[in-house]
Amino acid sequence: MRVAFQWLTGIAVASTVLLSGASSALAQKKSSVGASDTEIRIGQTMPYSGPASALSTLGRLHTAYFEMINEQGGINGRKIKFISLDDGFSPPKAVEQTRRLVEQEKVLLMFAPYGTATSAAVRKYLNSKKVPQLFVVAGGAMWGDYKNYPWTMGWMPRYEIESRIHADFILKNRPNAKIAIIYQNDDFGKELARGLREGLGDRAASMIVKEVSYEVTDATVDSQVATLKESGADVLLSYTFPRFSAQVIRRVYDIGWKPLLILSQTSLSVVNVLTPAGLEKSKGVYAAQYVKDPSDPAWANDPHLAEFRAWMAKYYPSGDINDSSNLFGYALVKTMVEVLRKAGDDLTHENIMKSAAALDMEIGVLVPGIRIKTGPEDFYPVEQMHLMNFDGKSWHLTGELVDGTRLK
Amino acid sequence: MQQSLNLKLIVPLALVALVLPFVLESYQVLQFTMVIILSIVLAGLILLTGFNGQVSLGHGAFYAIGAYTAAILMNGAGVPYLATLPVAALLGLVAGYLFGLPALRLEGHYLALATFALAVATPQILKHKALEPWTGGVQGIILDKPEPPAWLPVDADQWLYFVCLFVAALLFLLAWNIVRGKVGRAITAIRDQPIAAVSMGIDAAKYKSITFGVSAMYTAVGGALSAIVTQFVAPDSFAIFLSITFFVGMVVGGVRSLAGALLGALFLQFVPNLADELSKAAPGIVFGAVLIGCVYLMPTGIAGLYGVLTEKVRRLRR
Numbered sequence: 001m002r003v004a005f006q007w008l009t010g011i012a013v014a015s016t017v018l019l020s021g022a023s024s025a026l027a028q029k030k031s032s033v034g035a036s037d038t039e040i041r042i043g044q045t046m047p048y049s050g051p052a053s054a055l056s057t058l059g060r061l062h063t064a065y066f067e068m069i070n071e072q073g074g075i076n077g078r079k080i081k082f083i084s085l086d087d088g089f090s091p092p093k094a095v096e097q098t099r100r101l102v103e104q105e106k107v108l109l110m111f112a113p114y115g116t117a118t119s120a121a122v123r124k125y126l127n128s129k130k131v132p133q134l135f136v137v138a139g140g141a142m143w144g145d146y147k148n149y150p151w152t153m154g155w156m157p158r159y160e161i162e163s164r165i166h167a168d169f170i171l172k173n174r175p176n177a178k179i180a181i182i183y184q185n186d187d188f189g190k191e192l193a194r195g196l197r198e199g200l201g202d203r204a205a206s207m208i209v210k211e212v213s214y215e216v217t218d219a220t221v222d223s224q225v226a227t228l229k230e231s232g233a234d235v236l237l238s239y240t241f242p243r244f245s246a247q248v249i250r251r252v253y254d255i256g257w258k259p260l261l262i263l264s265q266t267s268l269s270v271v272n273v274l275t276p277a278g279l280e281k282s283k284g285v286y287a288a289q290y291v292k293d294p295s296d297p298a299w300a301n302d303p304h305l306a307e308f309r310a311w312m313a314k315y316y317p318s319g320d321i322n323d324s325s326n327l328f329g330y331a332l333v334k335t336m337v338e339v340l341r342k343a344g345d346d347l348t349h350e351n352i353m354k355s356a357a358a359l360d361m362e363i364g365v366l367v368p369g370i371r372i373k374t375g376p377e378d379f380y381p382v383e384q385m386h387l388m389n390f391d392g393k394s395w396h397l398t399g400e401l402v403d404g405t406r407l408k
Numbered sequence: 409m410q411q412s413l414n415l416k417l418i419v420p421l422a423l424v425a426l427v428l429p430f431v432l433e434s435y436q437v438l439q440f441t442m443v444i445i446l447s448i449v450l451a452g453l454i455l456l457t458g459f460n461g462q463v464s465l466g467h468g469a470f471y472a473i474g475a476y477t478a479a480i481l482m483n484g485a486g487v488p489y490l491a492t493l494p495v496a497a498l499l500g501l502v503a504g505y506l507f508g509l510p511a512l513r514l515e516g517h518y519l520a521l522a523t524f525a526l527a528v529a530t531p532q533i534l535k536h537k538a539l540e541p542w543t544g545g546v547q548g549i550i551l552d553k554p555e556p557p558a559w560l561p562v563d564a565d566q567w568l569y570f571v572c573l574f575v576a577a578l579l580f581l582l583a584w585n586i587v588r589g590k591v592g593r594a595i596t597a598i599r600d601q602p603i604a605a606v607s608m609g610i611d612a613a614k615y616k617s618i619t620f621g622v623s624a625m626y627t628a629v630g631g632a633l634s635a636i637v638t639q640f641v642a643p644d645s646f647a648i649f650l651s652i653t654f655f656v657g658m659v660v661g662g663v664r665s666l667a668g669a670l671l672g673a674l675f676l677q678f679v680p681n682l683a684d685e686l687s688k689a690a691p692g693i694v695f696g697a698v699l700i701g702c703v704y705l706m707p708t709g710i711a712g713l714y715g716v717l718t719e720k721v722r723r724l725r726r
Contacts, residue, residue: 048684048688048691049680049683049684049691049692049695050649051647051649053692056688059688060688060689063688084688085684086680086681086683086684086688086691088680089644090644090645090650091548091638091640091641091642091644091645092442092634092638092640092645093680095438095638095639095640096435096438096439096442099434099435099438100435102435103433103434103435104433104435104436115644116546116547116644117546117547117548117642117643117644117645118644120547120548120550120640120642121548121550121638121639121640121642123550124550124639125639140547142547185532185535186535186546187545187546187547190545190546215532217528217648318689
């Protein structure tokens, strides 16, 4: 009896594993490349769990947006089947989920996968399969490499554009500045710092008096700020994520340091960054930006933001209206829909890439004047930014719209 | 804690393992390859925690050592991928042994904390400027996918599956040999009765550091295989969370038998996917609930449940 039980268990376990594998292999339907006359299949990986889960609001917003599109009859008569899977912000998991989306779900393309490492891990695979990897949510220069990766395109301005604009501003307005930099020790912080050095050119060595880094897992950056003050700098660049930016603003003010402070575009939210830091303490900070801040009173009567707020209230009421990730995701998905509209009835991988590389459009939630522009040799959709100055209540655009590619 | 070779379980499982890659979609072959790799790592942890009673929350660091060894050797030096495995194993063994020497003076939670520090430091070390020419910094290293030998009628995913299966079989056999022999008795004696073990002439410090080294070796081999299979390494793959995940898998699978390694690996691979399908809003909560359920219903792990069930059947028979 006991022996029989053991054999039985073994065989039961074995057949369960086999059956579960075989049944899922049989269950899937065959469709061409993820598009038919009635449906377009789109895949995405998103950190719904794990350390970056706050950013998965992008995936939820996109799901809500495609539901709205389907309610309104779809795109060119086709409904969108949007499949967004959890990658836990882990590159190996992103590989697994992306392969599932391509091989089992047969998606036509990957839309707005989040993260540098997770997207880098699947870039080679997607390019070998010729599956478009569109509008990767990461700002590295690597996402517009149309020669080596013709199936991959980023979206947001690459980090170096932002810091070159900062460099240009400093050279023009504070030519004798002594510059201090605090940067996050990852691709985001490092590429911003590199862009600044390149923008300053041969003056970088003499102007930059101190650079310090911190880890995204650190609790505070107080000691880094103190070190930077000691350097005697009169311009401080804070290439930091929102929580740390608020700390920098407050700490700089509290220790009585009065540098010209320039923030990264991640950290401009009046409600989420400047208010916790203290509006009075934030007075006078600069930044370059390309999306409007939904919490900035300056845009209170902006019709495009009103449309965005109404959309959020109706289709994604659980989302935080002041979270700039949501506005960003909204602009992303509008770009995606435009690409699909342009592609029309020719929904091949090739034609999707062709449409993505022929964009020239404005989206109202971006800073006025910014155009989303791509070409066969330009895989960077957003390349313009505008400098802004905070007056203690709201941001004001200063100077002109800067095209990052025009700077040296 | 019976460690006899249970053929009635192993024979059908081995058969399934051999057939599996031919009936599954290729991405599912990848999933099961990851299960095999995870089970190697968990086997190493079970040797350490289940048999020797030491707790490590830092095995992600040894996983990273293995992964980067494979990636750097393949990418920088053009070493064939299979040849990187012994190097990764050796480096893991040495690193584990050396880390073990001072750390093992610490008992219980203090050791857990010391190893945890290792897990915290790993991503930062990997990002360090001085190492960037080799590690590729935050961007990581992208590798080429190994091709199967031309004479074999399998595709690249199936080939990698069998490579991992073969390595796993070797390592499980080794682990089984360790635990059922003299060394196994010594390390379990140190776990159960440290004072009695020492008074019987067992060199506790030596056995503990060797066990730590061997455990780290298993983890490093798992890391090297994972780098080869996913063709990518980056510091973000080796965050603190990874070490915790390994620990969870070990406890859920069952710490007291090597079968727990396979069960824990299946759990780690498939339960997060299930959680994601049930709820996009809070997959973490679903995963947590399943985890709590497992720990409550099966306090000795899933592998322990088998023992409990056989015991029940035996009683019924009486």
